[in-house]
Amino acid sequence: MSGRLVLVRHGQSYGNVERRLDTRPPGSELTPLGRDQARAFAGNGVHRPALVAHSVATRAVQTAAEISGRFGLTARALDGIHEVQAGALEDRNDDDAIAEFNAIxxxxxxxxxxxxxxxxxxxxQVLDRYLPVVTELRMRYLDDDDWTGxxxxxxxxxxxxxxxxxxxxVDGSFVLDNHLNNTEAVVLSPITDGRWSCVQWGALTPPFYPEPDADPVGDALRSDTDPMG
Known part of the structure; x- marks a missing residue:
């Protein structure tokens, strides 16, 4: 097998700009900057895809279209990989809602x-719908000795x-302290026995040390950017 799984966050959406907990598909569209971010991701030469897929959310569909179009590919929709569902907090952007989401x-x-x-x-529940999709991609493509890309x-x-x-x-405190900006990615490389190695997290590479002073609630409230990264 030769290839990695690149989990890339969508480009900037109007929900991001408004700092809304915009989780229910189809959700908001990309901003013009979000489209530029998607094109820049496709053009950076780091992740040349053999396959492009996306969640059912509009912002993911639009991001994937920009990336796949660069390489002459047809992006495909995958159920189960949409955002964590915020429930009663949906579409809120007040501090109480953002704090509650991040505290949980x-x-x-x-x-x-x-x-x-x-x-x-x-x-x-999130993992029960998300991980089988990843497993299927690995079994169908990445574990194939003839697969490249x-x-x-x-x-x-x-x-x-x-x-x-x-x-x-990856340690939970590291995860909490290291959000993903729009069109940043986590890159996973398949290794033996069905396991994965994380080789990139946003702009960072291993080792991914624990962050003993992680404060995701405070970070979200102090930030002037969206809370969903």
């Missing part, structure tokens, strides 16, 4: 994956970080 997300990475967002998902999957920040940490054993 922190609990997921601190050993409490069964805690649910109000009216929304638990980490276990990366698989680029356009997905969503909170879901990518949760899934990637679970698959590659």
């Amino acid at each position: 997300y922190q609990r997921w990475h601190s050993g409490e994956p069964g805690v649910a967002l109000p009216g929304g998902e638990t980490a276990e 990366d698989i680029v999957v356009v997905s969503h920040g909170a879901a990518i970080r949760l899934a990637a940490a679970t698959l590659a054993g």
